[in-house]
Amino acid sequence: MLATGILLHGFGQRYDLPASLALYLFAAAGVVVISFVLVVTFAGDQVGAKAIQYPRREVPFLTRVARSPWPRGAGGVVGLLGLAAIIVTGLFGSSKPELNPAEYLTWIYFWAATVIVSGLVGNLWYLLNPWAAIYDAFNSPLVGRSREARVGGHRLPNIGIWPAVAAYFAFACLELTSGMANRPWIVAIVALAYSAVTLAGMFFFGRDEWLQRCEAFTVLFGIVGRFSPLEAERDERGGITAVYVRPWGVGLLQPSPAGWDRVMFVILMLSSLAFDGIEATPSWQDLTINLEPLWLPLGAWGFFIEKTAGLVLLTGAFLLIFVAFMEMVIYFGNRRLDLKATVTAFALTLVPIALVYNAAHNYSYVMVQSQGLIPLLNDPLARGWHLWPAVAAYKPSFALAQASTVWFAQIILIVLGHVIAVYLSHLKAGEKFRTAQRVLLSQYPMLLLMVMYTMTSLWILAQPITAGG
Amino acid sequence: MNRYRMPIVVAVVVIFAAVGAVLIFASQNGGGQNVTLDVTVTGAKSMSPDTLSAHHNDTVTINVTSDTDGEVHLHGYDIHFETKAGQVVSQTFKAVNTGDFEIEWESTSTHLGHLVVS
Numbered sequence: 001m002l003a004t005g006i007l008l009h010g011f012g013q014r015y016d017l018p019a020s021l022a023l024y025l026f027a028a029a030g031v032v033v034i035s036f037v038l039v040v041t042f043a044g045d046q047v048g049a050k051a052i053q054y055p056r057r058e059v060p061f062l063t064r065v066a067r068s069p070w071p072r073g074a075g076g077v078v079g080l081l082g083l084a085a086i087i088v089t090g091l092f093g094s095s096k097p098e099l100n101p102a103e104y105l106t107w108i109y110f111w112a113a114t115v116i117v118s119g120l121v122g123n124l125w126y127l128l129n130p131w132a133a134i135y136d137a138f139n140s141p142l143v144g145r146s147r148e149a150r151v152g153g154h155r156l157p158n159i160g161i162w163p164a165v166a167a168y169f170a171f172a173c174l175e176l177t178s179g180m181a182n183r184p185w186i187v188a189i190v191a192l193a194y195s196a197v198t199l200a201g202m203f204f205f206g207r208d209e210w211l212q213r214c215e216a217f218t219v220l221f222g223i224v225g226r227f228s229p230l231e232a233e234r235d236e237r238g239g240i241t242a243v244y245v246r247p248w249g250v251g252l253l254q255p256s257p258a259g260w261d262r263v264m265f266v267i268l269m270l271s272s273l274a275f276d277g278i279e280a281t282p283s284w285q286d287l288t289i290n291l292e293p294l295w296l297p298l299g300a301w302g303f304f305i306e307k308t309a310g311l312v313l314l315t316g317a318f319l320l321i322f323v324a325f326m327e328m329v330i331y332f333g334n335r336r337l338d339l340k341a342t343v344t345a346f347a348l349t350l351v352p353i354a355l356v357y358n359a360a361h362n363y364s365y366v367m368v369q370s371q372g373l374i375p376l377l378n379d380p381l382a383r384g385w386h387l388w389p390a391v392a393a394y395k396p397s398f399a400l401a402q403a404s405t406v407w408f409a410q411i412i413l414i415v416l417g418h419v420i421a422v423y424l425s426h427l428k429a430g431e432k433f434r435t436a437q438r439v440l441l442s443q444y445p446m447l448l449l450m451v452m453y454t455m456t457s458l459w460i461l462a463q464p465i466t467a468g469g
Numbered sequence: 470m471n472r473y474r475m476p477i478v479v480a481v482v483v484i485f486a487a488v489g490a491v492l493i494f495a496s497q498n499g500g501g502q503n504v505t506l507d508v509t510v511t512g513a514k515s516m517s518p519d520t521l522s523a524h525h526n527d528t529v530t531i532n533v534t535s536d537t538d539g540e541v542h543l544h545g546y547d548i549h550f551e552t553k554a555g556q557v558v559s560q561t562f563k564a565v566n567t568g569d570f571e572i573e574w575e576s577t578s579t580h581l582g583h584l585v586v587s
Contacts, residue, residue, distance in 0.1 A: 015544075015545055015566075015568035015569055015570060016568060016569070017567065017568055017569055017585065017587060022492070023489075023492065023493065026488070026489065026492055027489070030485045030489070033481070033485075034478075034481055034482065034485065037477065037478060037481050038478060041473075041474035041477050041478060042474060096578070364568070395547060398545075398565070398566040398567075398568070401566075401568070402525075402566070402567050403525075403567035403568065403587060404493045404494050404497055404567075407493050408489060408490060408493050408494070411489055412486055412489065415482065415485060415486075416482070419478065419482060
């Protein structure tokens with residue numbers, strides 16, 4: 001009645017079964033016990049700048065590769081082909097989402113898989129970004145000037161990364177609240193429009209200026225890439241001078257420009273992911289039905305407005321809870337600290353929780369649904385072509401997506417993310433607060449917040465999935 | 470304490486993972502039985518019952534009776550039932566994949582119900 005079929009994550013259905021109550025309780029108890037062990041073992045730790053130092057090792061081979069133009073060139077070609085495929089198949093292919101490659105490429109290969117791989121390995125978007133590739137292709141061979149010199153003459157007003165926050169919010173709305181993410185031609189039009197805006201922005205305001213402040217995906221993958229084990233050192237012109245490997249997560253400890261725009265971006269990452277899960281729960285469906293008198297009279301826009309209001313309220317709640325807990329952290333840390341700077345620094349320590357939830361939530365989506373693209377290669381535009389008959393009859397393999405495997409992967413991921421987040425937050429507190437005792441005290445509210453957040457992730461994974469209809 | 474804390478944390482996480490693995494993989498109750506499920510599709514819009522369940526490795530037979538000509542599609546297993554008004558169409562398969570699989574009326578993509586294999 002509300003929607004036909006199951007419209008989650010943009011398109012397609014989920015196959016995975018919700019985790020059982022027993023498993024949920026086991027994982028939740030594990031999170032509490034492990035948190036307790038972490039607090040006890042980390043008591044009496046380093047304080048000051050030493051706290052956030054981490055080991056890293058240079059990899060000469062990767063440095064050589066990164067300095068050559070090949071990775072960017074190859075990545076740019078792949079990114080461009082992907083973007084072109086989304087636009088062409090979206091506009092001219094099947095109107096059924098499960099038969100249109102644009103849906104698979106956008107929502108699974110780009111949106112779910114690229115984020116997971118970027119966290120696991122390194123910032124893939126830096127290589128794939130098709131708009132940066134177009135810009136560079138137009139500029140580098142023709143004009144031999146440095147990047148800075150190519151600023152298009154206009155200057156962006158001093159608005160931080162708020163444009164990227166707005167773009168990310170708009171993208172989250174397309175995916176989660178518009179109900180249109182499963183229409184291939186809309187996905188293609190949005191891709192086309194966003195490409196035009198991004199290219200124009202880069203030419204008017206300068207490549208890096210636009211990418212780093214207005215291009216939502218560059219900002220997003222920049223944050224995700226901080227979690228990854230690859231670290232690039234750059235010279236003042238942006239060229240890579242060395243590549244290091246480091247433990248996962250520690251890159252989030254590096255200093256970040258302070259600002260509510262950056263806090264908002266991280267909070268939006270958390271809340272949009274959570275909303276993706278929450279809107280499939282029976283509780284949300286019941287709420288939607290109870291609220292019918294409010295949104296039904298609004299007509300076609302009613303459902304969209306109701307969902308968007310849900311996303312906005314959830315984001316607001318996340319932000320308020322986070323800031324309230326940060327006030328407590330500063331209070332217990334007993335040191336006069338700038339709220340904005342402290343909130344920004346600690347916001348990044350929540351990123352591991354968001355990333356593992358993302359991976360757990362999208363596990364079977366990436367493992368199974370992604371294979372749905374393979375048979376479409378035979379006839380990507382649904383014109384009756386036989387480009388590659390060998391793959392036409394391909395049936396997705398469920399080998400890595402049996403319920404028990406999925407559950408195991410999910411709880412291990414969630415707990416590992418929780419451990420990393422608690423650890424990072426502890427190190428960050430060590431940097432901010434003067435004595436070990438203060439560090440410990442300041443971490444109790446943070447620990448509580450992280451346990452709450454992890455419990456929410458587990459709760460969502462244990463909810464029965466509803467059909468929305 | 471400093472020297473031992475990493476091994477302690479790693480040990481606790483490994484124990485957690487091991488206990489979780491035992492809990493999850495040991496509770497896999499072997500199906501392997503023959504299950505027959507009868508469903509009725511009305512007006513290409515609804516199916517009764519709308520939730521079917523089976524266990525992993527069961528041999529499942531689904532008998533579909535529809536009052537409309539058309540096609541019922543079981544996702545995941547990708548099984549199609551070509552229905553003729555008033556006639557029973559049967560398909561038998563082994564439930565090798567666990568999960569929650571949608572059943573829909575193919576031509577209109579109308580959600581009819583789902584098969585849960587646990």
